[in-house]
Amino acid sequence: MNAQKDEIDLLELFRRMGQKIGQLFTGFLRFILLSILFLWRNALIILAFVVVGGLAGFGISRMARPYYSSDMIAQINTTNVSEMMNYINDLHELCNENNYQVLSEYLQLSKAVAEKIKDINAYWIIDENKDGVGDYVDFKNKYSLRDTTQRRIQSRFNLNVEVFDISGFTDVKKGLYNYVSANPYLNSLNENRKKRIRELIVQTEEEMLKLDSLQKYEYFKKETLPPEERGQMLIWNEKEVRLLHPDIINLFRQKQSLERDLELYPEVITVIKDFTPLSQVENPVMKYILKWGLIFGILGVILKFFFDQRKNIRNFVYKNEHE
Numbered sequence: 001m002n003a004q005k006d007e008i009d010l011l012e013l014f015r016r017m018g019q020k021i022g023q024l025f026t027g028f029l030r031f032i033l034l035s036i037l038f039l040w041r042n043a044l045i046i047l048a049f050v051v052v053g054g055l056a057g058f059g060i061s062r063m064a065r066p067y068y069s070s071d072m073i074a075q076i077n078t079t080n081v082s083e084m085m086n087y088i089n090d091l092h093e094l095c096n097e098n099n100y101q102v103l104s105e106y107l108q109l110s111k112a113v114a115e116k117i118k119d120i121n122a123y124w125i126i127d128e129n130k131d132g133v134g135d136y137v138d139f140k141n142k143y144s145l146r147d148t149t150q151r152r153i154q155s156r157f158n159l160n161v162e163v164f165d166i167s168g169f170t171d172v173k174k175g176l177y178n179y180v181s182a183n184p185y186l187n188s189l190n191e192n193r194k195k196r197i198r199e200l201i202v203q204t205e206e207e208m209l210k211l212d213s214l215q216k217y218e219y220f221k222k223e224t225l226p227p228e229e230r231g232q233m234l235i236w237n238e239k240e241v242r243l244l245h246p247d248i249i250n251l252f253r254q255k256q257s258l259e260r261d262l263e264l265y266p267e268v269i270t271v272i273k274d275f276t277p278l279s280q281v282e283n284p285v286m287k288y289i290l291k292w293g294l295i296f297g298i299l300g301v302i303l304k305f306f307f308d309q310r311k312n313i314r315n316f317v318y319k320n321e322h323e
Contacts, residue, residue, distance in 0.1 A: 038305070046300045053296025057288035064288070065164050066281045067118045071137070072159045073125070073273040077265045078189040081124070081157050084269070087186075088122035088159065091179070095119045107175030108182075117172060118162035125153040156272060166278040173275060186268045197262050204255045211248050 039046065076084050094103040095117060104114035125134035126143055128150050137158040143150065159176070163169055180186065264270070306313065 039301075042301075042304050045304055046297055049300025050293045050297040053299075054289045054293040056296065057290070057292030058285060060292065061283070061285040061288035064283060065118075066283055067162050067164050068166055068169075068278040068280070069160065069162045069282045070169070070275040070278050071273075072161075072271060072275045073134075073156055074159060075156050075265070075270045075272050077270060078186050078193060078268050081152070081154055085122040085124070085157055087180075087183070088120065088157075091120040092122075106179055107172070108178045109171055109175045113168040113171050113175075116163050116165040116168045118164055119160075120162075120176070121160045123158040123160060125156055125158055127151050127153055161275070162282070163278070169275075169278055180268055183268070190268045194262060194266065197258050201255055201258050201262075204251050204258065208248055208251045208255070211251070 091103065091106065094100075094106070096119075100111055100114040100117075103109075103117065104111045107114065123141070124138045124143060126136055126138050127133060128135040130151055132153075134153045134156065138152075139160070143152065161169075161172060161176070163172060
C-alpha cells in the first residue's frame with residue numbers, strides 16, 4: 001500500500017514539474033513575442049533615438065583625436081616583471097597628466113615628439129593552461145590572484161604604446177629603449193648577472209677538466225698498474241671502473257646553456273616580438289557612431305516602455321505604499 005502511494009506521489013511530482021517547465025517555456029515564448037511586437041510598433045521612435053545617438057557619436061568623434069596602437073613582447077633579464085612594469089607605468093602616469101616636458105626628458109625625446117604619445121602601458125601575459133606559454137594579454141587587468149586555473153608569466157610582459165601620429169613612432173621606440181637601458185639600477189643588475197654567468201662558465205670548465213683527468217686515470221693508468229701496486233686483492237673484489245662521460249656531457253650542456261644566455265640575452269630586456277605595425281586607427285568614426293547609436297537605442301526602448309506603462313507603474317507604487 002505504501003509502495004503504491006509512493007508511486008502515485010512520484011507521478012504527481014513529475015506531473016507538476018512538467019507543468020512548471022511548460023509554463024516557463026510558454027512565459028519565455030510570450031516574452032519574446034511581446035518584445036518583437038513592442039519593437040515593431042515603436043520602430044520609428046526607437047530608430048529616431050538610434051539616429052540621434054549616431055549623430056552624437058559622430059560629433060564626439062570629431063572632437064576626439066585619432067590614435068594608433070602598437071604592442072611589443074619583451075623578456076626581463078635582470079629584475080622581476082612586476083618591478084619592470086611599475087617602472088614602465090611611471091610613463092603612463094605622465095601621459096595621464098599630460099606632463100610632456102618630463103616625459104620628453106625621461107625618453108630623451110623632443111617635446112614635440114613626446115606630445116604625439118597618447119599613452120604607454122605595461123600589461124601581464126596570462127598562461128591559461130600552465131604550460132609556460134602565454135595565452136593572452138591582460139589588457140583589462142582582471143586577473144585574480146585567487147584564480148588557481150591561470151598564472152602570470154613571470155619572465156615576459158606586454159608593452160602597449162598609443163600615439164596620435166605615426167611619423168614619430170620610430171623615435172618613440174628608441175626613447176623607450178633609452179629609458180630602460182639608461183637606468184643605473186637595472187644596468188647594475190644586468191652587469192652583475194653577466195658576471196655571475198661568466199664565473200659559472202669558468203667553474204664549469206674547471207670541473208670538466210677535473211672529470212676528464214679522472215676519467216683518463218680510470219681508463220688508462222689505473223688499469224695498467226701492476227698487481228703489487230694495486231694491492232694483493234682478489235679480482236672479484238675489485239671495484240668496477242666508473243664511467244664519467246655522462247657527467248662530463250651534463251657539464252658541457254650546462255656550459256652551453258650559460259653561454260647561450262650570455263649571447264642571446266646581454267641587455268636589460270630582450271625584444272621577443274617587436275612592435276606591431278601602425279596601420280589602423282584605433283578609434284574610427286564608425287566605432288563612435290555604432291557605440292552611441294546602440295546606447296541611445298537602448299535608452300529609447302527603456303523610455304518608451306516606461307512611458308507606455310506609466311499608469312501600471314503608478315498604480316503598482318501606490319498599491320505598495322498603502323498596504
